[in-house]
Amino acid sequence: MTPVQRAQAMVDFYYEAEEAVLMGRSITKEGRTLTMVDLPAIRDGRREWERRLQQLKGRGGGVYSLARFGDG
Numbered sequence: 001m002t003p004v005q006r007a008q009a010m011v012d013f014y015y016e017a018e019e020a021v022l023m024g025r026s027i028t029k030e031g032r033t034l035t036m037v038d039l040p041a042i043r044d045g046r047r048e049w050e051r052r053l054q055q056l057k058g059r060g061g062g063v064y065s066l067a068r069f070g071d072g
Helices: 003-022 036-058
Strands: 027-029 032-034
Touching: 003 027, 003 032, 003 036, 032 036
Parallel strands: none
Antiparallel strands: 027 032
């Protein structure tokens, strides 16, 4: 899984978790159950992963560019 795919998967998970708890359900991932009490942490996590995803996409998903400086 590439860094962009990983970040997108985390954003997707946090959206799913946020939606679930807002609808009164809980969600379990890797043995941890998230409920309405966890909503602030879920939103913080989503924002963090969205930021990371944008950074990764902004730099071409980890692909480097070549810059040339000089007279010609």
